[in-house]
Amino acid sequence: MxxxxxxxxxxxPPAGGAPGVDxxxxxxxxxxxxxxxxxxxxxxxxxxxxxxxxxxxxxxxxxxxxxxxxxxxxxxxxxxxxxxxxxxxxxxxxxxxxxxxAGYLFQQDALMPWKTALDNVAIALEIGGTRRADALAQAQDWLKKVGLARFGDRYPHQLSGGQRKRVGLAQVLVRGPxxxxxxxxxxxxxxxxxxxxxxxxxxxxxxxxxxxxxxxxxxxxxxxxxxxxxxxxxxxxxxxxxxxxxxxxxxxxxxxxxxxxxxxxxxxxxxxxxxxxxxxxxxxxxx
Amino acid sequence: MKIHPGKLLLLQILVAVVAIGFWQFGATVPVGGTYLLPEFFFSTPLDVMKRVVQLFVSGTIWKHLWITLTETVLAFVIGSAGGVAIGFWFARKPILAAVFDPYVKMVNALPRVVLAPIFMLWLGLGIWSKVALGVSLVFFIVFFNVYQGVKEVSPVVLANARMMGMSEHQLFRNVYWPSALSWMFSSLHTSVGFALVGAVVGEYLGASAGLGYLIHQAEGVFDVTGVFAGMFILAAFVLIIDWGVTRIENRLLVWRPQPAGEQA
Structure with a gap:
């Protein structure tokens, strides 16, 4: 051991933090x-x-x-x-x-309960200035990647704990951190x-x-x-x-x-x- | 504990039949020489119903209903707008809230009925003194709810929104505002009810039209039938408004989990 x-x-790190080659x-x-x-x-x-x-x-x-x-x-x-x-x-x-x-996936539920799964993912892009139509399309894409393509119109309380985490993951990753x-x-x-x-x-x-x-x-x-x-x-x-x-x-x-x-x-x-x-x-x- | 809906309705009707039957019996059939419910004080269900029909047929009631509805809606809208604005402002500025805290508590502790004469003095006998009374009731309900709603936004949802890169303005639109609205709507029934109470009590204390005025006039001439007819119409009016509020609520709060057993 x-x-x-x-x-x-x-x-x-080495004292002084001298920049390495990497x-x-x-x-x-x-x-x-x-x-x-x-x-x-x-x-x-x-x-x-x-x-x-x-x-x-x-x-x-x-x-x-x-x-x-x-x-x-x-x-x-x-x-x-x-x-x-x-x-x-x-x-x-x-x-x-x-x-x-950085994108942060929290332990507790962090989705906005008043937004649908799709909107919860899309908002992450919209606040950065992406047009709504584009944001929705990309959000739908990400919901598909996390296996929730058909759940976009559900509100968080209508999803299981695992599904909410998937939406959370899509919400974090859609921004490409x-x-x-x-x-x-x-x-x-x-x-x-x-x-x-x-x-x-x-x-x-x-x-x-x-x-x-x-x-x-x-x-x-x-x-x-x-x-x-x-x-x-x-x-x-x-x-x-x-x-x-x-x-x-x-x-x-x-x-x-x-x-x-x-x-x-x-x-x-x-x-x-x-x-x-x-x-x-x-x-x-x-x- | 489950009861068949048809059976339930039957039992509910039975309650009404028994109550009205007892009323009719007490008012018209003497028991041992005395009436249980003397007609002078209690009128009779039949007379009350006739009066209600007459009020609607002659059309006199519409004006009063319209006035009361106008006052209620105005009181609700103005009181809610003020409550939302101030509630939001206080929740985001804790120092301001702390400074005003004792005064807010003081005004809220005051039974609002005592303000009615002041409002009447200031605003006259028209609708605005009633609206003001309603506003003074609605404002505090909405204010406290919105204040609470903004302060109790889930810190995780907030942190998540911040990590997404939301600006203060975007946080307001996407987090604080919906949260506050949901709290406001959770008190929608109460605040609409209080708006109506403000209107009717205001009319009762001094007015020239409205349901409260109608009841007060009837009472002034010992017209018990008129009082009961007015009460009956008022109750029906409240039920209709409440039904409308429920519809609006269901439309606006689809995202909220349905509390178990509340859906009748």
């Missing part, structure tokens, strides 16, 4: 610290200074126990949350305000739907290979989808404690890949490290 510690150390990473979080002010309590340090880089075209998952601050890292990348310290750079440029290059941020997007879904959604996501991703930062508490899901799995420790002052390249061949089917011996090997290796953190979280939660 010493090798992993080495990897953790290597995560930190293109700048799609997402660079350097020494990001996140804390929350809770009235009447000392400052809650959710995430200790942490660094994470996501290269262009790379699919990276962040896995960690509940409440470890995985989502806050995502929000910092999206520009929804200002980190207490450190730098966020997107394609080499420091992030100011919201991250316009260069970076995809996903916060336990398939968390509320049942196991079968999750695998189907995972495969759908990989198929869509394979077409143009965006940089993906995918947050999940499900290690199997993370391994099945990713190029790299990053493990976070239990909060408070959570940090990245492991970084594992996933060398499974692509294209993958998220259901079949779980039967691969290499999958099990990776799973065992990562779980050994994660287990200690999970135990720690539960240990701290019980008074």
């Amino acid at each position: 010493e090798g992993q510690n080495m990897q953790t150390a290597m995560l930190r 293109a700048p990473p799609a997402v660079a979080l350097d020494d990001i610290a996140i804390s929350f002010a809770i009235p009447g309590r000392p400052l809650f340090k959710a995430v200790a200074p942490t660094s994470l880089h996501v290269r262009e075209g790379e699919f990276v998952s962040i896995v960690g126990p509940t409440g470890c601050g995985k989502s806050t890292l995502l929000n910092a990348t999206a520009g929804l949350l200002r980190p207490a310290g450190g730098r966020v750079s997107i394609f080499g440029a420091p992030l100011a305000g919201l991250n316009a290059q 260069k970076i995809l941020l996903m916060d336990e997007p398939f968390g509320p879904l049942d196991a079968q739907t999750r695998q189907i959604m995972g495969t759908l996501l990989l198929n869509l991703w394979a077409q143009d290979r965006k940089a993906v930062l995918f947050v999940t508490h499900d290690l199997e899901e993370a391994i099945a989808l990713s190029d790299r799995v990053v493990i976070m420790s239990a909060g408070p002052e959570a940090r990245i404690i492991g970084d594992f390249p996933i060398d499974l061949a692509r294209p993958r089917d998220t259901a079949d890949i779980r039967l691969d011996p290499r999958f099990h090997e990776l799973y065992r290796q990562i779980w050994n490290q994660l287990k200690a953190e999970v135990v720690k979280t539960y240990g701290e939660d019980t008074p």
Whole structure:
């Protein structure tokens, strides 16, 4: 297990951030610290200074126990949350305000309930100035890609949880973001739907290979989808404690890949490290 | 607990028949020398019905209905517009809301009927004093609903819209506005009802036309039949307006999940 510690150390970019020969990473979080002010309590340090880089075209998952601050890292990348310290750079440029290059698929339902599925996707283009007719045509196209061609006129409450996620995915992807941020997007879904959604996501991703930062508490899901799995420790002052390249061949089917011996090997290796953190979280939660 | 619709209707009619039968009996058949419901105080169902028919046949009622309807619609439109505008403004400017909070509460705590004489003094006996009374009722209902609606927009929907790149103006059009409208429409029945209450109470207190005026005139000459006839017409009027509101609501809020068991 010493090798992993080495990897953790290597995560930190060289001091001074001298530009390398490579293109700048799609997402660079350097020494990001996140804390929350809770009235009447000392400052809650959710995430200790942490660094994470996501290269262009790379699919990276962040896995960690509940409440470890995985989502806050995502929000910092999206520009929804200002980190207490450190730098966020997107394609080499420091992030100011919201991250316009990123699409964000939220854990909870984020569709506008007063718009139909089609309108929910089309609005993402319309606000950018696309003509309504064009926006509708492209939206219909995307609904087809996520397998909902015939559901355009439904309102979100008339769709199942999985269907709403598909609409959400279409809504995010229709804008063609260069970076995809996903916060336990398939968390509320049942196991079968999750695998189907995972495969759908990989198929869509394979077409143009965006940089993906995918947050999940499900290690199997993370391994099945990713190029790299990053493990976070239990909060408070959570940090990245492991970084594992996933060398499974692509294209993958998220259901079949779980039967691969290499999958099990990776799973065992990562779980050994994660287990200690999970135990720690539960240990701290019980008074 | 399921009941056959035909049977339900039959039972509902039965209630009306029993109630009206009891009324007719109490008013016309003496029990031990005294009437249970003396005609002078209670009139009789037959007389009331005759009066209603007569009001419609002679055509005198239309003018009164028209006046009351006009007042109600004006009170609703003006009160809603004001409530939406101010509600929106306050929700987006928390400091403003905080400054005005005690005054809003104070005015809202005031029973609005006491404002009627003031409005009459200011605006005269015409329709506008009634409209003002209705507005003072409708405004606060809509205001509180819209205020709540804008403040309670789902933070996830909002964050999602922001990540899409919506400007403040686009957020207003696509997120805040529909959300506030849905809250406004959820109080549509109440606010339309209050607009009507404002109109009728205003007419009752001093007017030259309208259903409230009609009832007040009849009461002034101990014409109980006239009072009941006016009440009956008023009730039917409210039911028709309510039906219309329900139609509008169903049209505008198709996107909302139907609460279980509410669809009759």
